[in-house]
Amino acid sequence: MTTAPGTVLVVEDEPSIADVLAIALRFHHFEVMIAGTVREALSLAGRTLPHARTGSRGGTPIDVALLDVMLPDGDGRALGRELRAQRPDLALVFLTARDAPAEIVGALGFGDDYITKPFDIDVVVARITAVLRRTRPADVLPQRPPLRYGDLELDETTYSVHRAGRTVELTPTEYALLRFLVRNGGRIVPKEQLLRHVWQYEHTPPESTVVETYISYLRRKLDALGPPVITTRRGVGYGLA
Incomplete structure (x- = not known):
């Protein structure tokens, strides 16, 4: 049985885009949760955060949140800040239709990566994989000298x-x-x-x-x-x- 490489919370208000992302991520063995609004995302996250490895809450732990910047009931960056406040080691990747430098800097101010629309789905999977590779520690870490x-x-x-x-x-x-x-x-x-x-x-x-x-x-x-x-x-x- 293949072990999932991680769980992704996809927050995207366009159903067709959310479906494509979910299908591709599941094909690559990720667990996927989908929300279309800030409210739905917070509800899902509330069942898994704070850090699941502490055992403080049940449910599948979220390893990375893939957040559309523009959501019908709020700003994806503000949502990212709220999720990160609950779980400081949660990886954040932003989806944005804007590629102006100010938008990119805003997304990278506290996130780990950004992807502009329209996007190549293989690039999305690769970028999420890369983010997890560099941000998620192993479940059991040997003691290392500083x-x-x-x-x-x-x-x-x-x-x-x-x-x-x-x-x-x-x-x-x-x-x-x-x-x-x-x-x-x-x-x-x-x-x-x-x-x-x-x-x-x-x-x-x-x-x-x-x-x-x-x-x-x-x-x-x-x-x-x-x-x-x-x-x-x-x-x-x-x-x-």
Whole structure:
């Protein structure tokens, strides 16, 4: 019997799109829950959140929420914030018909990925798989020594980050990006390598700004606690000072 790779909450108000997403995800052995409104999504999530591994509530645990940004009774991003408040490690992927930079930055501000409409269904499945691969810890994790670089400390067992002894709250994707930079020490990591290892992109999307966007998020959070730590080699990539 094939073990489901994860459970996806699809929040999409267009039934035909929701059906296509559900069929494709189930074909790839995902468990799927479908909601057409913010209210329905919160009702479904209420039966599974907070984190199911604590055993605090019954039902199938949700591993990733695939959220349409524009819903009939609210904003998908606001819904994502509410779900993330209940379950900080829940992965969020946004569907949006708008590809303006402001929309993309808004979606990536606290989410893990975004997909623009119209979309290729195989790309949706691949992106959800990649998000889960980098954000979902194994059910049983061996104790690992912390990763350290300067005054940064990353605990790979608890997925927590500290700078100069103070906690830094990061999203799962921000954590994955910082971890890869720390593992590469003071080396400048090319943008293409970051896309491949952090976002699991085999080919760089045309004019992708996702790395620059997440670097800016990391800088804002880390620089609030000390001197600038992330360096830029223009036209090449990023590293740690």
